[in-house]
Amino acid sequence: MATVELLFSALPEHVRTARLVAAAVARRAGVDEAVLDEVRLAVGEACTRAVGLHAGHGVTTPVRVVLIEDEKKFSIEVGDDAPHLSAADAAAGEASGAPEEGEDDMGLAVISGLVDDVEVTADESGGLIRMSWPTIPAPVLP
Template sequence: MATVELTFSALPAHVRTARLVATAIARRTGVAEALLDEVRLAVGEACSRAVEAHRVHCPGEPIRIELCDESGRFEVTVTDSAPSDDLEQAYKDEDGPPVAVNGTELASLLPADTLMSGFGIAVIAALADDVEVFPSAKGLRIRMSWPAAATGFAATG
């Protein structure tokens, strides 16, 4: 198993860097070209969500990404340090986040110009074929993975 770790401060400008690093390592790990856009978007969504949560709760704390190849899978874990009650905060005046996606009705469910973090997680769930979300009082961890070449980093090193 080979692992790359990246930490960055909670600034929106760094999300693009995280996307580029994740996509580059996914390619190197042997993720199919057709899936690289999904990796880029899913990692971007996870990092955007983390940045927004940190800016509310703990702007000085860094966000961590781990990228590794394991048993023919490319796995990305994004970990933040913000209490994962931001979904409830964002929708405190609503019935809840727009979990059910239903065309026109969706627009009326949105609390503001942003689709908020719950929507980002829904997008990630649609993009990665294996997603786990671990909320806790210390932060949220999103683990997602895609199929990769069995030999991973070693094959292209």
């Protein structure tokens, strides 16, 4: 199992770099060429979301992107350190007219539309989006 970890300042201009690195590592891992655009777009959405959450909450720690190459799949984890609302707090925020999670939901909907295997976890200490794609086994040479 090979792992690449990328940490970047929560600035929008670094999202493009994360997308390029993710696509390069995915290609090397054996992700089908036809899926690489989806990988780029999903990573871009997840990183943009993390950057926005960091900026909105004044978080100064870097955004984390972990690229994991397993035998049969390629996974990407995008983590943020922004506090996320509990369901009760989110309902109270909606009642007060706070737009906090609305933009968040749109990015997650885009990611869910691009990636079949996605998992989102979040609590008061941060969030993590895990995405994975199958890899094509390398041909066996005689």
